[in-house]
Protein backbone atom coordinates (compact mmCIF):
# COMPACT_ATOMS: atom_id res chain seq x y z
CA UNK A 1 0.00 0.00 0.00
CA UNK A 2 2.77 2.42 0.98
CA UNK A 3 4.67 1.72 -2.23
CA UNK A 4 1.52 2.30 -4.29
CA UNK A 5 1.18 5.63 -2.52
CA UNK A 6 4.86 6.44 -3.23
CA UNK A 7 4.49 5.58 -6.90
CA UNK A 8 1.32 7.68 -7.08
CA UNK A 9 3.20 10.69 -5.72
CA UNK A 10 6.03 10.07 -8.19
CA UNK A 11 3.59 9.96 -11.12
CA UNK A 12 1.98 13.18 -9.93
CA UNK A 13 5.41 14.80 -9.68
CA UNK A 14 6.27 13.61 -13.18
CA UNK A 15 3.01 15.05 -14.53
CA UNK A 16 3.82 18.37 -12.85
CA UNK A 17 7.36 18.41 -14.25
CA UNK A 18 6.50 20.59 -17.28
CA UNK A 19 5.68 23.31 -14.74
CA UNK A 20 8.43 22.63 -12.19
CA UNK A 21 11.42 21.65 -14.30
CA UNK A 22 12.92 25.14 -14.69
CA UNK A 23 12.89 25.37 -10.87
CA UNK A 24 15.11 22.28 -10.68
CA UNK A 25 17.34 23.31 -13.55
CA UNK A 26 21.15 23.17 -13.39
CA UNK A 27 21.26 25.56 -16.35
CA UNK A 28 18.88 28.35 -15.27
CA UNK A 29 20.79 28.76 -12.00
CA UNK A 30 23.96 29.50 -14.01
CA UNK A 31 22.22 32.03 -16.30
CA UNK A 32 20.69 33.68 -13.23
CA UNK A 33 24.02 33.80 -11.39
CA UNK A 34 25.65 35.40 -14.43
CA UNK A 35 23.04 38.15 -14.18
CA UNK A 36 23.42 38.61 -10.44
CA UNK A 37 20.24 36.77 -9.53
CA UNK A 38 19.62 34.13 -6.88
CA UNK A 39 16.84 32.28 -8.69
CA UNK A 40 14.24 29.65 -7.80
CA UNK A 41 16.55 26.67 -8.42
CA UNK A 42 19.18 28.13 -6.10
CA UNK A 43 16.57 28.60 -3.37
CA UNK A 44 15.12 25.10 -3.85
CA UNK A 45 18.55 23.42 -3.85
CA UNK A 46 19.37 25.28 -0.63
CA UNK A 47 16.07 24.19 0.92
CA UNK A 48 16.72 20.59 -0.13
CA UNK A 49 20.06 20.69 1.67
CA UNK A 50 18.35 21.95 4.83
CA UNK A 51 15.50 19.44 4.53
CA UNK A 52 17.92 16.52 4.13
CA UNK A 53 19.42 17.33 7.54
CA UNK A 54 16.26 15.74 8.95
CA UNK A 55 14.55 14.10 5.98
CA UNK A 56 17.70 12.57 4.41
CA UNK A 57 16.96 11.74 0.74
CA UNK A 58 13.18 11.34 1.03
CA UNK A 59 12.83 13.85 -1.81
CA UNK A 60 14.71 11.50 -4.17
CA UNK A 61 12.64 8.45 -3.30
CA UNK A 62 9.26 10.09 -3.04
CA UNK A 63 9.07 13.33 -5.00
CA UNK A 64 11.77 13.69 -7.64
CA UNK A 65 10.26 13.79 -11.16
CA UNK A 66 13.58 12.65 -12.68
CA UNK A 67 13.62 9.70 -10.28
CA UNK A 68 10.03 8.90 -11.24
CA UNK A 69 10.88 8.77 -14.92
CA UNK A 70 13.86 6.53 -14.19
CA UNK A 71 11.83 4.08 -12.11
CA UNK A 72 9.53 3.58 -15.08
CA UNK A 73 12.45 3.22 -17.51
CA UNK A 74 13.76 0.39 -15.26
CA UNK A 75 10.88 -1.71 -16.58
CA UNK A 76 12.70 -1.68 -19.94
CA UNK A 77 16.29 -1.90 -18.66
CA UNK A 78 16.59 -3.35 -15.16
CA UNK A 79 20.40 -3.38 -15.27
CA UNK A 80 22.17 -2.70 -11.97
CA UNK A 81 24.19 0.50 -12.08
CA UNK A 82 25.97 1.14 -8.82
CA UNK A 83 29.67 1.26 -7.98
CA UNK A 84 32.04 3.72 -6.35
CA UNK A 85 33.44 4.71 -9.75
CA UNK A 86 30.00 5.31 -11.25
CA UNK A 87 28.76 7.21 -8.21
CA UNK A 88 31.75 9.54 -7.88
CA UNK A 89 31.20 11.21 -11.25
CA UNK A 90 28.20 13.22 -9.98
CA UNK A 91 30.34 14.75 -7.22
CA UNK A 92 33.05 15.78 -9.70
CA UNK A 93 30.60 17.52 -12.07
CA UNK A 94 28.72 19.01 -9.10
CA UNK A 95 31.91 20.52 -7.63
CA UNK A 96 32.86 22.19 -10.93
CA UNK A 97 29.28 23.41 -11.47
CA UNK A 98 28.77 24.83 -7.94
CA UNK A 99 32.22 26.46 -7.96
CA UNK A 100 31.32 28.22 -11.21
CA UNK A 101 27.98 29.43 -9.79
CA UNK A 102 29.63 30.75 -6.62
CA UNK A 103 32.27 32.47 -8.77
CA UNK A 104 29.50 34.18 -10.78
CA UNK A 105 27.68 35.24 -7.62
CA UNK A 106 30.87 36.74 -6.21
CA UNK A 107 31.26 38.86 -9.35
CA UNK A 108 28.05 40.72 -8.47
CA UNK A 109 27.95 43.21 -5.63
CA UNK A 110 24.16 43.41 -5.67
CA UNK A 111 22.95 39.84 -5.77
CA UNK A 112 19.16 39.92 -5.77
CA UNK A 113 16.62 37.16 -5.27
CA UNK A 114 13.99 36.39 -7.93
CA UNK A 115 12.20 33.04 -7.59
CA UNK A 116 10.71 33.02 -11.10
CA UNK A 117 13.70 34.51 -12.92
CA UNK A 118 14.11 33.29 -16.55
CA UNK A 119 10.88 31.29 -16.42
CA UNK A 120 8.54 32.05 -19.26
CA UNK A 121 6.00 29.52 -20.47
CA UNK A 122 6.16 29.49 -24.25
CA UNK A 123 6.75 27.08 -27.11
CA UNK A 124 10.55 27.24 -26.68
CA UNK A 125 10.18 26.35 -22.99
CA UNK A 126 8.32 23.15 -23.83
CA UNK A 127 10.84 22.20 -26.55
CA UNK A 128 13.63 22.46 -23.93
CA UNK A 129 11.50 20.42 -21.54
CA UNK A 130 11.02 17.71 -24.17
CA UNK A 131 14.77 17.58 -24.90
CA UNK A 132 15.59 17.25 -21.18
CA UNK A 133 13.06 14.43 -20.79
CA UNK A 134 14.49 12.55 -23.77
CA UNK A 135 18.03 12.95 -22.39
CA UNK A 136 17.05 11.61 -18.96
CA UNK A 137 15.17 8.76 -20.62
CA UNK A 138 18.04 7.83 -22.95
CA UNK A 139 20.68 8.04 -20.22
CA UNK A 140 18.71 5.72 -17.95
CA UNK A 141 17.87 3.43 -20.84
CA UNK A 142 21.59 2.89 -21.38
CA UNK A 143 22.71 2.76 -17.74
CA UNK A 144 19.81 0.97 -16.00
CA UNK A 145 18.13 1.36 -12.62
CA UNK A 146 18.28 5.01 -11.55
CA UNK A 147 21.56 5.38 -13.43
CA UNK A 148 21.21 9.13 -13.51
CA UNK A 149 20.77 9.30 -9.71
CA UNK A 150 24.06 7.43 -9.30
CA UNK A 151 26.18 9.18 -11.92
CA UNK A 152 24.72 12.47 -13.03
CA UNK A 153 22.22 13.98 -10.60
CA UNK A 154 23.09 17.58 -9.70
CA UNK A 155 20.67 17.63 -6.74
CA UNK A 156 21.82 14.48 -4.90
CA UNK A 157 25.12 16.02 -3.64
CA UNK A 158 23.18 18.82 -1.88
CA UNK A 159 21.25 16.19 0.06
CA UNK A 160 24.27 14.02 0.78
CA UNK A 161 26.01 17.12 2.20
CA UNK A 162 22.90 17.78 4.34
CA UNK A 163 23.01 14.20 5.66
CA UNK A 164 26.73 14.40 6.48
CA UNK A 165 26.26 17.77 8.15
CA UNK A 166 23.41 16.42 10.30
CA UNK A 167 25.54 13.44 11.36
CA UNK A 168 28.47 15.72 12.15
CA UNK A 169 26.23 17.94 14.28
CA UNK A 170 24.51 14.90 15.88
CA UNK A 171 21.13 15.98 14.51
CA UNK A 172 18.67 13.06 14.35
CA UNK A 173 17.55 12.34 10.80
CA UNK A 174 15.47 9.84 8.85
CA UNK A 175 17.32 6.51 8.50
CA UNK A 176 16.90 2.78 8.13
CA UNK A 177 17.58 0.39 11.01
CA UNK A 178 18.33 -3.32 10.74
CA UNK A 179 17.18 -6.18 12.91
CA UNK A 180 19.84 -8.63 11.73
CA UNK A 181 18.58 -11.49 13.92
CA UNK A 182 15.25 -11.52 12.07
CA UNK A 183 16.82 -11.69 8.61
CA UNK A 184 16.62 -15.03 6.75
CA UNK A 185 18.95 -13.89 3.93
CA UNK A 186 16.28 -14.29 1.26
CA UNK A 187 17.72 -11.42 -0.76
CA UNK A 188 14.34 -9.86 -1.53
CA UNK A 189 15.57 -6.45 -0.34
CA UNK A 190 18.42 -6.54 -2.86
CA UNK A 191 15.99 -7.37 -5.66
CA UNK A 192 13.62 -4.57 -4.69
CA UNK A 193 16.13 -1.77 -4.16
CA UNK A 194 15.81 0.72 -7.06
CA UNK A 195 19.31 1.99 -6.25
CA UNK A 196 20.82 -1.52 -6.54
CA UNK A 197 22.28 -1.39 -3.03
CA UNK A 198 23.46 -4.58 -1.34
CA UNK A 199 20.84 -4.21 1.37
CA UNK A 200 21.27 -7.78 2.64
CA UNK A 201 24.94 -7.13 3.47
CA UNK A 202 23.96 -3.83 5.09
CA UNK A 203 21.38 -5.64 7.25
CA UNK A 204 23.83 -8.37 8.25
CA UNK A 205 26.44 -5.78 9.16
CA UNK A 206 23.88 -3.58 10.95
CA UNK A 207 25.19 -0.68 8.86
CA UNK A 208 22.20 0.78 7.02
CA UNK A 209 23.61 4.21 6.22
CA UNK A 210 24.42 4.70 2.56
CA UNK A 211 24.69 8.02 0.78
CA UNK A 212 23.14 6.31 -2.26
CA UNK A 213 20.00 5.29 -0.33
CA UNK A 214 16.99 7.33 -1.42
CA UNK A 215 14.75 6.29 1.50
CA UNK A 216 12.11 4.82 -0.79
CA UNK A 217 11.35 2.08 1.79
CA UNK A 218 11.01 -0.64 -0.90
CA UNK A 219 13.34 -2.82 1.21
CA UNK A 220 11.27 -2.22 4.35
CA UNK A 221 7.95 -2.99 2.69
CA UNK A 222 9.20 -6.04 0.76
CA UNK A 223 10.94 -7.79 3.65
CA UNK A 224 8.97 -10.92 4.64
CA UNK A 225 10.46 -10.87 8.16
CA UNK A 226 10.18 -7.14 8.85
CA UNK A 227 13.91 -7.11 9.48
CA UNK A 228 14.29 -3.49 8.38
CA UNK A 229 12.70 -0.60 10.23
CA UNK A 230 12.97 3.15 9.83
CA UNK A 231 12.73 6.22 11.99
CA UNK A 232 14.35 9.50 12.91
CA UNK A 233 17.45 9.01 15.01
CA UNK A 234 21.08 9.95 15.37
CA UNK A 235 23.91 8.09 13.71
CA UNK A 236 25.02 5.03 15.70
CA UNK A 237 28.56 5.28 16.96
Ligand code: SF4
Pocket residue numbers: 182183184185186187188189190199200203222223224225226227228
Ligand atom coordinates in the same frame (compact mmCIF):
# COMPACT_ATOMS: atom_id res chain seq x y z
S1 SF4 B 1 14.27 -9.06 2.56
FE1 SF4 B 1 14.40 -9.08 4.81
S2 SF4 B 1 14.74 -11.20 5.36
FE2 SF4 B 1 15.17 -11.03 3.17
S3 SF4 B 1 17.39 -10.64 3.08
FE3 SF4 B 1 16.41 -8.64 3.09
S4 SF4 B 1 16.35 -8.06 5.27
FE4 SF4 B 1 16.76 -10.27 5.20
Ligand code: SF4
Pocket residue numbers: 176192193194195196197199212213214215216217218219220
Ligand atom coordinates in the same frame (compact mmCIF):
# COMPACT_ATOMS: atom_id res chain seq x y z
S1 SF4 C 1 18.19 0.60 0.75
FE1 SF4 C 1 15.94 0.46 0.91
S2 SF4 C 1 15.24 2.57 1.25
FE2 SF4 C 1 17.36 2.68 0.48
S3 SF4 C 1 17.15 2.91 -1.73
FE3 SF4 C 1 17.36 0.72 -1.35
S4 SF4 C 1 15.25 -0.03 -1.15
FE4 SF4 C 1 15.17 2.21 -0.98
